Every structure is written in C-alpha cells, then in structure tokens.
Amino acid sequence: MYTLEELQAIVNKCYRCPLSKTRTNVVFGEGNKNATIMFVGEGPGYYEDKTGRPFVGKAGKLFDNMIGAIGFKRQDTYIGNIVKCRPPNNRNPLEEESKICIEFLRWQVKIIDPDIIICLGAVAARNIIDKNFRITKNRGTWYTKGKFNIMATYHPAALLRDESKKKDAWKDFKSIHNMYKEISERRIK
Numbered sequence: 376m377y378t379l380e381e382l383q384a385i386v387n388k389c390y391r392c393p394l395s396k397t398r399t400n401v402v403f404g405e406g407n408k409n410a411t412i413m414f415v416g417e418g419p420g421y422y423e424d425k426t427g428r429p430f431v432g433k434a435g436k437l438f439d440n441m442i443g444a445i446g447f448k449r450q451d452t453y454i455g456n457i458v459k460c461r462p463p464n465n466r467n468p469l470e471e472e473s474k475i476c477i478e479f480l481r482w483q484v485k486i487i488d489p490d491i492i493i494c495l496g497a498v499a500a501r502n503i504i505d506k507n508f509r510i511t512k513n514r515g516t517w518y519t520k521g522k523f524n525i526m527a528t529y530h531p532a533a534l535l536r537d538e539s540k541k542k543d544a545w546k547d548f549k550s551i552h553n554m555y556k557e558i559s560e561r562r563i564k
C-alpha cells in the first residue's frame with residue numbers, strides 16, 4: 376500500500392490520459408490524511424489548474440463557508456476530484472478519462488479511509504454512487520457502500536450559477552453534520 380505522498384508523486388507524473396497534455400498542474404487533492412469526511416468534485420477548474428490546489432476561487436470560498444457553517448475547517452476534511460487534470464474549457468470529464476483517473480481516487484480513499492464521502496455534483500455522484508444518478512432528484516439521500524456513508528449534493532460552482540439551489544444544499548450540509556455527529560458518538564460508546 377502506498378503512502379499518500381508516494382501516490383501523489385506518481386500522480387504528479389501521470390500521462391495516462393489526454394488531459395495531461397493541456398494541464399498546467401496536476402491537482403492531487405489536499406487535507407487531513409485521517410479525515411472522517413472526504414469531499415469529491417469532478418475535476419480542476421481554471422484556478423485549480425493554475426495553483427495545483429482543489430476548490431480555490433469563488434466556488435472554493437463558498438465551499439469553505441459551507442463547511443465552516445457546520446463547524447469544519449478545510450484542513451479537517453480531505454478534498455479530491457474524479458480527474459486530477461483540468462478538462463479543457465471546464466467541460467465535464469469524459470467517461471474514458473474518469474475511468475482511468477478514478478483509480479487514483481480509489482487509492483486515496485483506501486489510504487485516508489474516511490467514514491463519509493460527499494460527492495459534489497453529478498459527475499462525482501455518477502462515478503461513485505450510480506451511473507444514472509440525477510443530482511436534483513437524488514441529492515441529499517444517504518447510500519451505504521461497505522463501510523462508507525455516501526451522499527451527493529450540488530457542486531459549489533452550481534450554487535454560484537443558481538442561488539435557488541442553496542436552500543437544498545444547506546439541508547444537505549446539515550445532514551452531513553448529523554451523520555458526522557452520529558459516527559463520532561458511535562465511536563465514543
């Protein structure tokens with residue numbers, strides 16, 4: 376089994392899919408190596424590609440505020456993406472690209488071993504929960520896969536595009552907080 380650092384060194388030199396040709400930086404992911412909650416988005420955008428960090432820019436700020444509102448700091452959680460290199464013009468990652476790159480995410484999940492995985496947006500949910508997942512219909516529902524409690528909510532970028540989604544996203548974040556509390560209490564008993 377790799378350490379997170381060993382895996383990052385491998386991913387930083389990855390040329391397995393065509394996204395390697397257009398990237399500026401690989402965005403491996405960041406956060407707490409022992410996180411209970413892992414957030415997964417679809418892929419890096421413009422600012423992420425420039426900086427090599429996940430969820431920066433306006434959407435990143437909104438994400439920080441939302442996790443802040445349920446009592447977390449970014450460094451308490453782990454944040455990653457389905458693909459580690461930016462798809463040109465922020466298009467959705469293609470199925471083949473996701474299929475290749477998700478192997479790295481699987482390793483990240485194995486190493487970090489979170490209890491809760493939150494898919495941010497439909498692309499993450501379709502790759503992790505169900506290929507027919509519909510974000511407006513199925514968001515906010517908890518799924519169990521092995522030891523993982525998995526839920527999907529809107530991607531922060533979608534909330535910036537359509538403010539009316541924020542009410543439902545807030546419900547989802549409260550549900551994440553409740554799940555976290557439940558898991559923490561189970562550990563104490």
Ligand code: SF4
Pocket residue numbers: 386389390391392393394395401458459460472475476
């Ligand atoms: S997106 Fe993933 S598989 Fe494709 S080059 Fe980047 S790290 Fe490798």
